[in-house]
Amino acid sequence: MAKRDTQFVTDFETKMYEMFPDLKSSGRVSRPQLVEVMGAMNTTKYPLWLMANKVGRGLYAIDGGAAVVGNLALKQEPVSESFIVDYSDTKALIPAVDKNFVPFGNYKDLENIIKSKIFYPAYISGPTGNGKSTMIEQICAKQKRPLIRVNLNMMTDEEQLIGSKTLVDGNIQVVEGPVLIAMRTGTTLLLDEIDAGSANTLLCLQPILEGKPYYFKLNNEMIVPAAGFNIIATANTKGKGSDDGRYIGTNVLNEAFLERFAVTFDQEYPGSRTEIKIVQNLMTHYDCLDVEYSETLVKWAEAIRKTFDDGGVDETITTRRLTHIVRAYSIFREKTKAVELCCNRFDTSTKQAFMSLYDAVANPAATPEESYNEIPATEPEVEENNIPY
16 A cells, blocks of 8 residues: 655645645646745655646646636545555555465465575466466465565566666656565565566576675665565466467576576466365355356366367366356356356357357256267368368
């Protein structure tokens, strides 16, 4: 949660009204006026609580009043302060507890790593939508440990991770990135989708992954990691790229970079009993608990995953997609419609195959048992002697 410096707010607004007394009646302040007040106070801190109330080009509504633009009066709404993060108070970085979360897989081992406060980088690999990132968040929530989560992509660069110089009112300021903030505050750093980052960019993390003091050249400073600092990466691959094309955008990562992760965990989808509990917890949360429906969904997802593993289909149903279906069911209160809407993301033949299997699992009395143990072929087989030349 953001933390506002109340003394600074009081001092700034006192000086602002002293320099521009007409602001109380106009209900708005201009950017040049704010800059003048900053100059008079000899500060480079921006009055962000005022600048969040933008009502025109370079015009901001004054907290507690109405802003007048032309002949139009704008009603002043309460402003959320969540856009400011005070990293000096690491309690603001502790994730919220999700009461619906169900631990499984590598949870206990990763909890031991985070709880130890020993620098021990870990790499978690596994298919999409199986709760890799959520698991780390909920471990930190349970242990009341601060967490910074950074999602990587090809556009992520060293400045976004480590820090950069920026120009503020003609003065050069150094802005530190999430990696250095985590180091200084003893925070767990979650690098999400790390295999989507550029291999060259990620090389800047190699010295940090050794857990040793890091030389920050922009400040000419040696930063010593605080106790509790750790790096955990999640990915859909093990840094070797995606051969089947399912994870477009993933990259082959540098071997020396990967070697700096002490351990690698393989995270699969939860077992049926665990997944049923996940689905039922969510159903209870949304007041739509249906035990039979939850078991049907999990049995259906398991059959699809088995066929996928055997090469029968190119798509699968993730745990995340099951949670999408539960939410759809809580809204529309129609079981088949919830499944169908959440299967619309697949191509037509795959969707039809998935829906046929769902009908078979949901109505076993009307369908031979062997028919829902595998997904029907999405395309008719062609006999060799009928292939046109």
